[in-house]
Amino acid sequence: MRLVVATCEVDYSGRLSAHLPMAKRLIMIKSDGSVSIHSDGGAYKPLNWMGAPCTLTIERAGDDVVWRVTSKGPDTLRIALADVESDQEYDLGIDPGLEKDGVEKHLQELLADHPESLRPGLSLVRREYFTPIGPVDLLCRSATGTYVAVEVKRRGEIDGVEQLTRYLDLMRRDPLLGDVEGIFAAQVIKPQAKVLATDRGIACVSVDYDALRGLEPDDDRLF
Amino acid sequence: MRLVVATCEVDYSGRLSAHLPMAKRLIMIKSDGSVSIHSDGGAYKPLNWMGAPCTLTIERAGDDVVWRVTSKGPDTLRIALADVESDQEYDLGIDPGLEKDGVEKHLQELLADHPESLRPGLSLVRREYFTPIGPVDLLCRSATGTYVAVEVKRRGEIDGVEQLTRYLDLMRRDPLLGDVEGIFAAQVIKPQAKVLATDRGIACVSVDYDALRGLEPDDDRLF
DNA sequence: GTGTCCATTTCGAGG
DNA sequence: CCTCGAAGTGGACAC
Numbered sequence A, B: 001m002r003l004v005v006a007t008c009e010v011d012y013s014g015r016l017s018a019h020l021p022m023a024k025r026l027i028m029i030k031s032d033g034s035v036s037i038h039s040d041g042g043a044y045k046p047l048n049w050m051g052a053p054c055t056l057t058i059e060r061a062g063d064d065v066v067w068r069v070t071s072k073g074p075d076t077l078r079i080a081l082a083d084v085e086s087d088q089e090y091d092l093g094i095d096p097g098l099e100k101d102g103v104e105k106h107l108q109e110l111l112a113d114h115p116e117s118l119r120p121g122l123s124l125v126r127r128e129y130f131t132p133i134g135p136v137d138l139l140c141r142s143a144t145g146t147y148v149a150v151e152v153k154r155r156g157e158i159d160g161v162e163q164l165t166r167y168l169d170l171m172r173r174d175p176l177l178g179d180v181e182g183i184f185a186a187q188v189i190k191p192q193a194k195v196l197a198t199d200r201g202i203a204c205v206s207v208d209y210d211a212l213r214g215l216e217p218d219d220d221r222l223f
Numbered sequence C: 001g002t003g004t005c006c007a008t009t010t011c012g013a014g015g
Numbered sequence D: 001c002c003t004c005g006a007a008g009t010g011g012a013c014a015c
Helices: A104-113 A158-171 A191-199 A209-215 B104-113 B158-171 B191-199 B209-215
Strands: A002-013 A017-029 A035-038 A048-050 A054-061 A064-071 A076-089 A099-101 A123-131 A134-141 A147-156 A180-189 A203-206 B002-013 B017-029 B035-038 B048-050 B054-061 B064-071 B076-089 B099-101 B123-131 B134-141 B147-156 B180-189 B203-206
Touching: A002 A048, A017 A076, A035 A076, A048 A076, A104 A123, A104 A134, A104 A147, A104 A209, A123 A158, A134 A158, A147 A158, A158 A180, A158 A191, A180 A191, A191 A203, B017 B076, B035 B076, B048 B076, B104 B123, B104 B134, B104 B147, B104 B209, B123 B158, B134 B158, B147 B158, B158 B180, B158 B191, B180 B191, B191 B203
Parallel strands: A147 A180, A180 A203, B147 B180, B180 B203
Antiparallel strands: A002 A017, A002 A076, A017 A035, A017 B099, A035 A048, A054 A064, A064 A076, A099 B017, A123 A134, A134 A147, B002 B017, B002 B076, B017 B035, B035 B048, B054 B064, B064 B076, B123 B134, B134 B147
16 A cells, blocks of 8 residues: 655546645555545545556656546546655555444344344244345234234335335235235334334334344354 | 554444454544544445544553544444554645536536437426425426426436435326426436336436537537 | 435445 | 445535
8 A cells, every 4th residue: 555645636537527626635545556535634535536446657747747547437537746745655465354243134133033022923924025126124924914024224214114115015916915014123213214104004113233132042142 | 634554453333343353554543533444455435434523542451552432422443553564644734625527417407408308399397396395307398288307317226216206296286287297317227216117107218428418519518 | 403315435245 | 247225324405
């Protein structure tokens, strides 16, 4: 990885056009050739970038040095360097990578193992029940035999309600299923999503992730 | 901005749990306090990060130094530093900021100038036609006088169809408009979105951005 | 401030 | 390889 701190002016042309006036910034060049230009503010997103694969060519225009970064497509990044304050290269090697835990998939697994936590008497028919427009997270059945489609989200927002609504519309046309109820399950459900769901006759359940995890045998929790 | 290149081990706990094994990485600390940890691969997204506002406290555990970055909420980033290869501070000042041009808005402008490219005989009534739930990109009228609502997207996905559907539902209740047809226009329309649109009687049009631009007088294209 | 929608999204899974 | 949905999404604009 090469780190350059320099006063520079940047122009991007490709999917859109963008321009950065002359100012001091950090230019990060990864060993795969990708380039990103960071300011000292904002979140982690760089001001401009070019993802790999790409090539860097250097042009000299009088006192100025211009880097041109090009990809296969029409994307071009032009970096005009005025003053270079620092230019250093580091050998970081390949990263062992990130281990995650606690996303939607895990929540879905937990609920698949404990459907009764969503509603007493509920039993699992299958996970990822396939419909022509995509898989329903959980297909369950109530004590009375009615099918119940469950959409699982980490955060319950309006999109998730729309998604479940589409599934329900489709499933209710299937004579093999008959009537299908809907449950929208999430750790936190936003008020607007709750209003929309209720208006459509969809039940909302707030899921306690830690409590659910407590119900599990804790084989794979310690690592 | 402070740049530290160091062998480190990182743990994040908050919205999820994540762990990074010991390896050499770049740690970027911006002047607003935000921290991001980058490897020498992948796109611009860091492996771990903590957005501002947050506070960094330093703990010493024998030979090791541990940085603890905490936000208001439950988010915590724990960085255990083994070897520090470089640690430098730069004063970048505030960035003058990015100037963009040429996204969905431009596509909408082009289509507003050439509605007949969407369907022969179509004429523009107005751009950004306001409804209580948001603006319709283009309101047009067909040769026969029927109103046509057009939703413009760079990439046509299922969300866009939902959006147009909501607008159409609302507009069709307006006796002043009468029947309203829908056109979903995008540079590329995904198959699932096309299926949903068709199922709802919404026409799909793939837009050739470059061809449209060719129809324009090219005053403002050169700069 | 909250809500909503776009993004040069990035990232991962699955067919 | 593409397609799709999720993200600790981030960012901009409207209300």
